[in-house]
Amino acid sequence: MVKFISRDRLLSLDKECDEKYGTDHLRFQGEYEGHEIHIRIPRGSWNIMDALVPNILKHVLGDIVEIGMGESSTVLAIHAEDFNVKLHSCDLKMGGMFNVFEKELFEDHICFIGKSEEFIKEYDGNPSIVFLDGEHNYDVVKMELDFFLPRLKNGGVIFMHDTMPPVESNTFKDKYGWNPGDVYMARRELERNPEVDVFTWPYSALNQGLTMVMKHRERTDYWKLNGRIDHIHVKQKWVKDAL
Numbered sequence: 301m302v303k304f305i306s307r308d309r310l311l312s313l314d315k316e317c318d319e320k321y322g323t324d325h326l327r328f329q330g331e332y333e334g335h336e337i338h339i340r341i342p343r344g345s346w347n348i349m350d351a352l353v354p355n356i357l358k359h360v361l362g363d364i365v366e367i368g369m370g371e372s373s374t375v376l377a378i379h380a381e382d383f384n385v386k387l388h389s390c391d392l393k394m395g396g397m398f399n400v401f402e403k404e405l406f407e408d409h410i411c412f413i414g415k416s417e418e419f420i421k422e423y424d425g426n427p428s429i430v431f432l433d434g435e436h437n438y439d440v441v442k443m444e445l446d447f448f449l450p451r452l453k454n455g456g457v458i459f460m461h462d463t464m465p466p467v468e469s470n471t472f473k474d475k476y477g478w479n480p481g482d483v484y485m486a487r488r489e490l491e492r493n494p495e496v497d498v499f500t501w502p503y504s505a506l507n508q509g510l511t512m513v514m515k516h517r518e519r520t521d522y523w524k525l526n527g528r529i530d531h532i533h534v535k536q537k538w539v540k541d542a543l
């Protein structure tokens with residue numbers, strides 16, 4: 301039986317990680333194809349998602365899906381739990397390569413261990429928010445986008461990491477896939493897609509670029525809308541009464 305981590309425990313994970321690994325870094329130490337790999341990355345990369353996710357859920361309530369577990373899962377889990385929605389996280393390894401957690405973070409946290417191409421064969425929901433930060437290459441991210449964009453709720457958002465690396469040398473595929481690779485090509489395609497609005501923070505998320513892709517709401521009734529005036533009549537009445 302899965303034992304869930306309490307909210308207090310979730311919040312104290314940050315502190316424990318600091319005590320174990322130093323104040324502001326996550327580490328991966330391990331072996332890959334016979335090579336010893338050491339990676340150390342600063343913590344706190346997801347402050348923009350942390351700020352935006354509750355607002356997105358407020359307007360478009362639905363599940364969150366994440367490809368690539370880690371510190372991002374803890375940020376998404378807090379908001380999913382607050383809004384009583386499911387968080388689906390997919391990775392090759394529980395807790396991701398930085399071993400941020402060992403078991404599900406709250407009751408509605410559903411973890412899939414395996415490649416994203418396997419996950420999408422099983423997932424049949426309509427998420428409000430998707431976060432893509434798994435394998436860093438165009439072909440895989442394109443496959444993930446082709447699956448999630450049609451299923452995303454109108455007004456929902458796909459966040460993507462590694463979309464605007466600062467130097468060209470980061471855009472080459474390296475043997476281990478640690479670099480952002482050519483994910484930027486998927487971002488450039490989306491920028492030409494009239495079905496979505498795309499905004500990129502180049503200096504966010506380890507300076508490798510964080511992109512937000514918002515799927516437009518259906519526009520068929522757009523001519524009927526009058527801004528948000530119909531929604532503020534209560535306030536208008538209050539203003540009239542006060543005069």
Ligand SMILES: C[S@@+](CC[C@H](N)C(=O)[O-])C[C@H]1O[C@@H](n2cnc3c(N)ncnc32)[C@H](O)[C@@H]1O
Pocket residue numbers: 367368369370371372373390391392393395396397398414415416417433434435436440
């Ligand atoms: C850069 S890390 C994700 C970092 C994470 N978002 C965080 O906040 O720490 C990329 C993750 O994607 C996983 N991964 C690599 N290829 C994948 C694939 N094809 N499908 C799913 N996950 C994959 C790796 O195991 C690794 O944990």
